[in-house]
Amino acid sequence: MDALDVARWQFGVTTVYHFLFVPLTIGLSVLVAILQTLWHRTGNERYLKLTKFYGKLFLINFAMGVVTGIVQEFQFGMNWSDYSRFVGDIFGAPLAIEALVAFFLESTFIGLWIFGWDRLPKRAHLASIWAAAIGTNLSAYFILAANSFMQNPVGYRINPDSGRAELTDFPAVLTNKVALITFPHTLAGSFLVAGSLVVAVGLYHVIRNRDSADTGAYRFATKFGSWVVLVASAAVLFTGDIQGKIMTEVQPMKMAAAEGLYTTESPASFSVLTIGSLDGSREVFALKIPYLLSYLGTGDPNGTVHGINDLQAQYATQYGAGSYTPIIPVTYWSFRFMIAFGMAAGAIALLVLWSQRKGRTPSSKWLLRAGLAMPVLPLLANSFGWIFTEMGRQPWIVFGEMLTRNGVSRSVSLAEVLTSFTAFTLIYATLAVIEVKLLLRYAKAGVPDVSDQPATDDTDDAERPLAFAY
Template identity: 90%
Template sequence: MDALDVARWQFGVTTVYHFLFVPLTIGLSVLVAILQTLWHRTGNERYLKLTKFYGKLFLINFAMGVVTGIVQEFQFGMNWSDYSRFVGDIFGAPLAIEALVAFFLESTFIGLWIFGWDRLPKRLHLASIWAAAIGTNLSAYFILAANSFMQNPVGYTINPETGRAELTDFVAVLTNKVALITFPHTLAGSFLVAGSLVVTVGLWHVMRNRDSADTSAYRFATTFGAWVVMVSTALVLITGDIQGKIMTQVQPMKMAAAEGLYTTESPASFSVLTIGSLDGSREIFALKIPYLLSYLGTGDPDGTVQGINDLQAQYASQYGAGSYTPIIPVTYWSFRFMIGFGLAAAAIALLVLWAQRKGRTPTSRWLLRAGLILPVLPLLANSFGWIFTEMGRQPWIVFGEMLTRDGVSRSVSLAEVLTSFTAFTLIYAALAVIEFKLLVRYAKAGVPDLTPAPEPDDTDDDAERPLAFAY
């Protein structure tokens, strides 16, 4: 084990942990804005209750996402300084815009939304949550544009004197075909997570508090969230199909690794299950669906999909001796876990819709148990999707231009990286417990009581009144 190994583990752990909060923040911001819009348009009090209820869960998650996201920025300079030096001219531009425009827009209007109840005009207050939601989604786009450069470098030139990548076309970076499809795919996955949380909380209250005066609000939330999950699943599949075809064009090794395809095939079959040799050089057993991989990769059932061994030989000839094959078991199984967990979430949402059809009240304990694990499934799908995306690019940190081993900080020792890795892991574990307890506590509390508080008696001594904060 050396500093490179630990630096990779640290970035992987902190990134996956941070991304547990990102999709929920992205999706829930829009869903809360939709609920408030429904209240603004109809005047129905249940929508106001749901807005404040899920808004509180959104704010808890947003705060935790901000805290964990800051660490990501520091790691570029601390553990990956050679990478930052090489790509900083390009990578810095979208990240700077994300911080100065999208994040500040998001934070400013969230503040107005939090403290603007009964202070701002209704329309202006509604506009503030929509502005915050737009800022959240803009943040995602600029970050994905930066990441997409690592997958498919465009709009740059290499300065032979400095050895750095220099920006030549910022529009090309923002319109990178990888970014253009990754963005809607990520948004669809985010709504899948947010919709699942809405379903879980609503279903729990519907089944545990059947005689509550707010049952109609919870029933609406459950149905609303379930439909969000179903529509999001369809969008994930559509955008994922397009993303797979683009991935085959720009990173054919990643597609081959996702399927455990060792030899070039035309037509190529989709592997449901593949067992390979220990050295990852050949296939031993496979259960396949004919023609499907060719269609997923090229759009043609008879299309040619390059194999791992052929691509390895090609890259060795093009870039020099060495292994250009990612860790096949990681890419193969993360790709399938991504799909499997996402489809499992959709199946549970469909069962919830069926259980609530025609005004029925769900009674199955198994459905309640499935509902309680529902938000975890799309979170796992998102996490495995990013593990596949980043691990499938290896050994490149910038595909075709810079190897991951060349991007690590040379002056940082193993002990230093190990110390920061241990510290971050312990802090993040503590934050995970806090986040979980806060979400569970406020989710169980239910929708707020909107009954106006009684007017204070003017004869009371102000000094004896307790201070209170109300959201």
């Protein structure tokens, strides 16, 4: 083990941990805004209760996401300074815009939303949560645009004197074909997570608190969240199909590794199960669906999909001697876990809707257990999706331009990386316990009492004090 191995582990752990909070923040910000809009339009008190209830869970998660996200950017200078030096001119632009525009938009209007319940006019207060949701989604786009450059470099040139990548076309970076499809795919995955949380909490109260005066609100939340999950599941499949075709075009090795496809095939079969040799160089056993991989990768059932061994030979000729193959078992299984966990959440949502058909009240303990597992399933799907995305690009940190081993900081020792890795892991473990306890406590508490809610007209009382709603 050397500093490179530990630096990769540290970045992988902190990235996956941070991304546990990101999709919930993205999706829940919009769902809370929709609930508040329903209250604004109808005046129905149950929507106000649900807005404040899920809004509190959103704020807890948002705070944790901010704390863990800050560490991400520090690591570029700590353990990956050679990478930052090489690509900073390009990578820094979308990240700077994300921080200066999207994040400040998001955080400013979240502050107005938190403190403005008893102060702002009703329409202005509603606009603040929508502005925060827009800022959250803009943040996601700029970060994904930066990451997409690593997958498919565009809009740049290599300075022969400095050896650095220099930005030549910023619009090309923002309109990278990988970013344009990764963004809606990520949003769909985020709504899958947020909708699952809404279902889980609502279903818990529907089954456990059957005689509660707020049962109607919980039943609506359960149905609302279930429909969000189903629509998001369809969107994930649709955008994932497009993303697979683009991936086959710009990163054919990643697609080949995802399917355990060792030799070029035309037509290519989709692998239901492939067992390879221990060194990952050949196929030992495979169960396949004919023509499906060709269609998923190229849109043509008879299309050609290049295999791992042929691509390895091509890259060795193009980039020099060395291995250009990712770890096949990791990419193969992470791709399948991503799909399986996401589909499982959709199946449970369908079951929850079926259990409430024609006004029925669900009571099954098995359904409750499945519902409580729902938020975990899309979180796992998102995590395995990121593992697949980043591990499938290896050994490149910037595809075709910089190998991962060349991006690590040369002056950072193994002991220093181990120290920071251990510290981050312990801190993140503590934060995880705090996050889970807070979410469980406030989720079990149920919707708040809003009987003392002030008048919801649009007049502004200059004498009314600023109030913290949570």
